Amino acid sequence: MVIAVYPGSFDPATYGHLDIIQRASVSFDQVIVGVLHNSAKSPLFSVEERVNILEKATKDIPNVKIKPFDGLSVNFARENRAQVIVRGLRAVTDFEYELQMAQTNRVLAPDVDTVFLTTSLEYAYLSSTIMKEVARYRGDLSKFAPPEIVEAVRAKLY
Numbered sequence: 196m197v198i199a200v201y202p203g204s205f206d207p208a209t210y211g212h213l214d215i216i217q218r219a220s221v222s223f224d225q226v227i228v229g230v231l232h233n234s235a236k237s238p239l240f241s242v243e244e245r246v247n248i249l250e251k252a253t254k255d256i257p258n259v260k261i262k263p264f265d266g267l268s269v270n271f272a273r274e275n276r277a278q279v280i281v282r283g284l285r286a287v288t289d290f291e292y293e294l295q296m297a298q299t300n301r302v303l304a305p306d307v308d309t310v311f312l313t314t315s316l317e318y319a320y321l322s323s324t325i326m327k328e329v330a331r332y333r334g335d336l337s338k339f340a341p342p343e344i345v346e347a348v349r350a351k352l353y
């Protein structure tokens with residue numbers, strides 16, 4: 196049984212995140228999405244809201260679970276008996292940071308491996324930050340996230 200954790204801020208989840216979750220659910224027996232409680236980043240949505248949003252958006256994928264977490268991804272992986280950390284790679288700009296993180300995590304926990312899934316082309320440009328930026332100027336969010344998430348962003352900002 197191979198368990199993967201997929202850690203991130205998910206503030207809020209986008210089609211890019213949901214695509215990675217869906218694809219990871221095919222390759223791993225169980226995918227546990229870890230929603231980082233990171234007060235330093237002052238997120239738009241509370242950790243409970245972000246967990247709730249992801250639970251609704253992934254309700255049809257039986258081997259996906261959403262959990263809040265705090266601290267190191269490798270500790271979250273170990274607590275959940277996961278052998279793998281999944282991360283998404285968009286462009287070369289992600290690569291340097293992600294490589295450093297993966298190498299650091301390997302030093303901290305040699306028993307946990309990082310697996311990168313490359314973004315689907317149609318979501319290569321997409322991030323939670325970009326979605327929030329467009330939302331602030333009341334742009335159309337329908338290409339960025341499912342209707343329930345778009346609604347949650349609107350309710351939060353308008």
Ligand code: ADP
Pocket residue numbers: 202203204205206209210211212215281282283284285289313314315318319320321322323
């Ligand atoms: P973090 O603060 O950890 O970067 P994010 O919520 O921004 O958290 O992203 C979580 C993970 O999802 C990261 O591995 C990121 O590269 C990946 N990701 C974000 N957006 C996309 C996308 N559009 N396509 C593929 N992967 C993505």
